[in-house]
Structure formats: C-alpha cells, structure tokens
Amino acid sequence: MTLKSPQIVAVVPAAGVGKRMAADRPKQYLELNDKTIIEHTISLLLSHSAISKVVVATSADDPYFPLLTIASDKRVMRVDGGAERVDSVVAGLEGITDEWVMVHDAARPCVTLSDIDALIEVAIQSDAGAILAMPVRDTMKRVGESSGITHTVCREALWHALTPQMFRTEQLKTALAEAIAGGATITDEASALEFCGLTPRVVSGRSDNIKVTRPEDLALANFYLTQREKESS
Incomplete structure (x- = not known):
C-alpha cells in the first residue's frame, strides 16, 4: 500500500440462519478444513495488520459461537445481532469510536489480504468509502411472472457487490440511521450511503471471494482454502 493504513475495526454480522444451506446449524458454523467458516473469516481479518478488533454480531441465543476457540481472543467482541443484516451491523457499530470500520460477511472466508489492502487504499482516499466488487460477466435477464x-439487462457498468466494505465510522452510522428512518431497503452498507446521496467507490476484487450460501458453495470454498494452504506451505 502506498498510503499509511489507519487502524480499523471490522464488524461481522453473523445472526443469520442460512436457510438455503438446509443444514442443521447456521451456515457460518459449518466446517471447512477442521475450522468453522466464521473462524476462517475472523482469523483472516485479524491477520491483517490494520485490523485491530473484530466485532461479531450473533443472535442473542446463539449456542455455537461461545464454544469456538476464537471467541476467547481478546481482539474479538460479541454483541447481540438483530433480525435483519442491517440490524446486526447497527448493533456492531454501537460503541465503536475508531475512525474507520470495515463490514464483512461471516460467510465469506476466502477474501484475501491483498484485496483488503486494495480496499483500504481506495477507501481512505474516498469521500464516501469503498467496497470490494466484481464486474458482471454473464448476460443479465430481468424475469417477470x-x-x-421480460428483457435482457445491459451488463455494462454492472458490478456484483462483495465485502468487505469500508467507511468512516460516523459516516456509516449516520447513513444507516437516515436510510432506516427513510424506509430504504438496505441490502448492503453502500446502499445506505447511496440513499443519502453519497457515492462509495468500487475496488475490483477476486472472483474467489465467494459467499457460502448454498450447499455447493461449501465445496468450492473448501477448494479455494485448500489451494491457498498448499501455496503458502
């Protein structure tokens, strides 16, 4: 990175149940290479020198997270999340006074440190933060009843939003509050800033930064992580 990186707190919303996985537990607690998905995710975030703390928002009655070894790490804080992703992010942001915050999906264990580096470098030069994203490659169709x-959507200038997404903490808190009050549909953090008329920047991320959502994603994430372990050994 060409600019000095600030210290960042990462917020990981993890109160979802992952119904599409059809598993016996929330998807973030399924195992990949002898560790749960969320352990891979948090460990990767904490391995970055700019990330000083990870705030994990789980459901209040989550029986799984307290049993994880990483839950006892002093750099990890657990808070009660909410019914929707945005509720968990808001809960995770409470009490954070650091200038910068990075929000990352619990079920994206394959993000790389190099992508996080690239995100930080762009975000700290932006007036409205930045997100990892990937240009749409496939033909896009709009479907009706x-x-x-109904028609083909031009894919030019369309991007898949990924995480992490990084913003100034107070700016994100304000944007989320205004978007919620305005009845906006908040699908990711950037959408809250967009609602407020701001323009977050996109940083091209790797295609292997997948979100484990369906059963077949588990095998793919396992493959990516295994390959990286082989490359680093």
Missing part, C-alpha cells in the same frame, strides 16, 4: 424473461 411465471419465470418468463
């Missing part, structure tokens, strides 16, 4: 295609 009965699964019928």
Whole structure:
C-alpha cells in the first residue's frame, strides 16, 4: 500500500440462519478444513495488520459461537445481532469510536489480504468509502411472472457487490440511521450511503471471494482454502 493504513475495526454480522444451506446449524458454523467458516473469516481479518478488533454480531441465543476457540481472543467482541443484516451491523457499530470500520460477511472466508489492502487504499482516499466488487460477466435477464424473461439487462457498468466494505465510522452510522428512518431497503452498507446521496467507490476484487450460501458453495470454498494452504506451505 502506498498510503499509511489507519487502524480499523471490522464488524461481522453473523445472526443469520442460512436457510438455503438446509443444514442443521447456521451456515457460518459449518466446517471447512477442521475450522468453522466464521473462524476462517475472523482469523483472516485479524491477520491483517490494520485490523485491530473484530466485532461479531450473533443472535442473542446463539449456542455455537461461545464454544469456538476464537471467541476467547481478546481482539474479538460479541454483541447481540438483530433480525435483519442491517440490524446486526447497527448493533456492531454501537460503541465503536475508531475512525474507520470495515463490514464483512461471516460467510465469506476466502477474501484475501491483498484485496483488503486494495480496499483500504481506495477507501481512505474516498469521500464516501469503498467496497470490494466484481464486474458482471454473464448476460443479465430481468424475469417477470411465471419465470418468463421480460428483457435482457445491459451488463455494462454492472458490478456484483462483495465485502468487505469500508467507511468512516460516523459516516456509516449516520447513513444507516437516515436510510432506516427513510424506509430504504438496505441490502448492503453502500446502499445506505447511496440513499443519502453519497457515492462509495468500487475496488475490483477476486472472483474467489465467494459467499457460502448454498450447499455447493461449501465445496468450492473448501477448494479455494485448500489451494491457498498448499501455496503458502
């Protein structure tokens, strides 16, 4: 990185149940290479020199997180999350006084340190933070009733939003509060800033920064992590 990196707190919303995985527990607690998905995710975040702390927002009655070894790490703080992702992010932000915050999905264990470096470098030069994203590669279709295609959407300038997403802490807190009060649909943190008329920047991220959502994603994430372990050994 060409600019000095600030100290950052990472917020990991992890109160979801992951119904599409059809598993016996929330997807973040499924195992990859002898560690749960969320352990891979938090460990990676903590291995970055700019990230000083990780705030994890789980459901209040989550029986799994307290049993993880990483839960006892002094750099990890657990808070009660909410019914929706945005509720968990808001809960995670409470009490954070550091200038910068980075929000990352619990079920994205394959993000790389190099992508985080690139995100930080752009975010600290932006007036409205930045997000990792990936240009849309496939033909996009808009579908109507009965699964019928209504038209093809031009994919030029379309990007898949990824995480982490990084913003000034107070700016994100304010944007989320205004977006919630305005009844906006907040699908990610950047959408709250967009609602407030701000323009976060995108940083091209790696395609292997997948979100484990469906059963087949588990095998793919396992493959990526295994390959990285081989490359680093």
